[in-house]
Amino acid sequence: MVDPVRVAVIGSGPAGLYSAEALVKQSGGTVRVDVIDRLPTPYGLVRYGVAPDHTSIKSIARYLQRVLEDNAVRFLGCLELGTDVTREDLLSCYDAVVYATGAMVDRRLGVPGEDLPGSVAATDFVNWYCGHPDAADHAFDLDVEDVAVIGVGNVAVDVVRILAKSADELRSTDVPEQVLDVLAASRVRRVHLIGRRGPAQAKFTTKEARELGELPGAGIRVDPADLALDPADTAHAERDRKVRGNLAVLAGWTGEPPADRPRRIDVRFWRAPVEILGDGRVEALRLERTRPDGAGRVVGTGEFETLPAGLVLRSVGYQSVPLPGVPFDERASIVPNDAGRVLGPDGTPVPREYVAGWVKRGPTGVVGTNKSDAAETVARLLADLEKERPAAPVRTVEDLLAERGLATVAYRDWLNLDAAEQELARSLGRGERVKLARWDAMRAACAPS
Numbered sequence: 001m002v003d004p005v006r007v008a009v010i011g012s013g014p015a016g017l018y019s020a021e022a023l024v025k026q027s028g029g030t031v032r033v034d035v036i037d038r039l040p041t042p043y044g045l046v047r048y049g050v051a052p053d054h055t056s057i058k059s060i061a062r063y064l065q066r067v068l069e070d071n072a073v074r075f076l077g078c079l080e081l082g083t084d085v086t087r088e089d090l091l092s093c094y095d096a097v098v099y100a101t102g103a104m105v106d107r108r109l110g111v112p113g114e115d116l117p118g119s120v121a122a123t124d125f126v127n128w129y130c131g132h133p134d135a136a137d138h139a140f141d142l143d144v145e146d147v148a149v150i151g152v153g154n155v156a157v158d159v160v161r162i163l164a165k166s167a168d169e170l171r172s173t174d175v176p177e178q179v180l181d182v183l184a185a186s187r188v189r190r191v192h193l194i195g196r197r198g199p200a201q202a203k204f205t206t207k208e209a210r211e212l213g214e215l216p217g218a219g220i221r222v223d224p225a226d227l228a229l230d231p232a233d234t235a236h237a238e239r240d241r242k243v244r245g246n247l248a249v250l251a252g253w254t255g256e257p258p259a260d261r262p263r264r265i266d267v268r269f270w271r272a273p274v275e276i277l278g279d280g281r282v283e284a285l286r287l288e289r290t291r292p293d294g295a296g297r298v299v300g301t302g303e304f305e306t307l308p309a310g311l312v313l314r315s316v317g318y319q320s321v322p323l324p325g326v327p328f329d330e331r332a333s334i335v336p337n338d339a340g341r342v343l344g345p346d347g348t349p350v351p352r353e354y355v356a357g358w359v360k361r362g363p364t365g366v367v368g369t370n371k372s373d374a375a376e377t378v379a380r381l382l383a384d385l386e387k388e389r390p391a392a393p394v395r396t397v398e399d400l401l402a403e404r405g406l407a408t409v410a411y412r413d414w415l416n417l418d419a420a421e422q423e424l425a426r427s428l429g430r431g432e433r434v435k436l437a438r439w440d441a442m443r444a445a446c447a448p449s
Contacts, residue, residue, distance in 0.1 A: 003392060005031045005385060008094040010081055010323075012037040013044020015357025015370040016100035017064045022371075022378035023098075024072045031382075033073045034094070034397060038080035039133065040409040040417065040442050042068060044102060046367065048132045051158040052173035053165070060367055068411050076397075077409030078443075082324035084406055091352060093397040095390055096381055099323055099335060099342075100356040100374075107317040109150065112275045114314075118144075118282030122151070122159055122315035129162055129183075131176045131435030133442060142186035144310025148285045150273055151315030152195035153203035157212060159313055163191050164218035164263045172431035174421070179437075190264050191218075192307060196272045196290060197298050199226065199250050200233035206245035212265060213249065219257020219264050222250050226269040230292050272300060276312055285309045318363040326353070335359050340377025341384070352390060354381050413446040420445035 007023055009016045012035045020033045041047055043061045050057045068075050079085060081101075090097045106121035108114060118141060127135035147163055149156050162170070167184035175183070195202060199222075202209075213220050227250055229237065237243045250267070257264060271287040278284065289303035319333035327344055329336045335355045336343040342353040356377040357370050365373075401408065421433040428434055436442050 005096075005389070006094045006393065007031055007033050007096045007098060007381070008090050008397075009033055009035045009098045009100055010037075010090075011035075011044060011100035011102060011357070012039075012042040012068075012075065012077075013100065013102055013357070013370075014046060014060065014064065014367050015102065015360075015374055016044065016098070017042070017067045018371045018374035019098050019100055019356045019378060020073050021067045021070075022375045023381070024067075024070055026375070026378050026382055029072055031072065034076055035068070035073060036076045036079050036081070038078065038083075040077040040446050041414060042075055042077070042411075048127060048130045049155075050130075051126075051162065052130060052175045053161070053170060054158075055173075057367065075409070075411040075414065077414060077446075079401075079406065079408050084404070085400065087323070087325035089400060092394050093400055094352075094393060095385065096352045096354060098354045098356055098377060098381065099326060099359055101323060102320065102358045104321055105319055106314055107319050109273055109314055109316060111273055113278065113282070114276055116276055116278050116282050117280070118278065118310060119276050119312045119314065122149070122155055122313045123318065125159055125313055126155065129175055129179050131174070131179070131437035133437055133439045136176070136178075136437040136439075140182065141311060142182060142188055145187060145189045146192065146308045147188050147190070147311045147313065148192045148194060148307060148309040149313045149315060150194050150285075151317075152193065152197075152201075152269075153315060153317075154205060154208050155318075156193060156313075156315040157204045157208045159315060160191050160193050160265060161212060161215065163188050164212075164215050164265055166217050166262075169217070174425070174431065174433045174435050176435045176437040177424075177428065188263065188311075190266065192309070193265060193267045194271050194273070194285075194287065195267075195269045198229070198233060198269050198292065199247055200229060200236050200243050202246055202269075204246070206242060206249060209246055209249045213253060215263075215265075217262050219259075219261040220253050220267065221255070221257050221264070222253045222267040222269070224254040226267075227251060227254070230294075232292065232294070232296075270298070271305075272298070274300075274304070277306070282310060282312050283308070285312055318358070320359040320362075323359075332362065334362055340373075340380045352384075354378075409446050416447065417442055417445040 023031045106123045128138045274288045275286040285307045289301045290298040293299045322328040337355045341349040344350045356374045425434040
């Protein structure tokens, strides 16, 4: 009897779980998959990157749950590549490995003052309000009146929306209780959304933009002059329905917002951050006016302005970080690959190693994009195994874990944590769930006495 093919998928976000699903389906159920994550919770970006008030997107977790409940799939949480196990360990236990670890850090601005206290990567702020255990004890000073959010993608818009909402508007979401307390005490009254380029290049979706204009407690305005389009942008808008939709929404924000709203959002295009200012901590942001250069880029005009800001949140793109021992393209911030096959320094495929998701292609697409991306990778993996199955693994992962005294979180343990969060929500009268965000509380909930 031939042993089943065993594959490790590193990362339990959408890319990882879609990869596990594809492995089972494309193989006809002959592959056994271990989905490995350093956290005790599955779902990755769906749990820790989607804004808490976007419950419809979070429902993707219910689909991914079915993947984890397949008898051919096993969840191994609290197991970290590079700390608990190495790349070589995995290759000694599995026929193949798929890396699907996503993009975990923000790109930097590269301007003076970026490291001042009060200058924060948006991912840190998102992790905090989404209940990521690494950010549970982060302190964000919301005892300021002006906040600048740099970037005009969906993450930036999410951050602006969370800052502009009242705590009561977020009470029914899964925001951790300690986060809700900080948001309730916030003194933020004005949020500036800043884009280096023009409105035709904004990355946010029309739906996300429309939500900003519908907040009951926040007025919103954009300077009409910022919406002027050059011929290239006009042609772009004619070709792209999303751009036309965004421009239509933005055009509705050119008037003065109601004066009785407790908070205000100012959308500012054609402004590039050149310096973050402050004596010991962030106090202001210096911006340079930009203009299109006719070749698809922008250039500075030499016109500057200083914007008061007690907090600067940088949201100019995500990037992946190197995985211990795995080839990495520092310039592109991805694992070099050919349709999912990991490539070595000489450009040839590395046997038995594959990649999926943002660490494969960069931070592009939506959550669903990972499904077709994973299917492509898995097709290559199975084709390679059919051509030449490697020698049997030299040991099992169970033996490896036992040798090192490592205890992992199984799917049934995660369900205990899931139930604890739902019970907490009921006890607080707060909605479907309230996240436990601290490592000790999460571990305790995974294995209740």
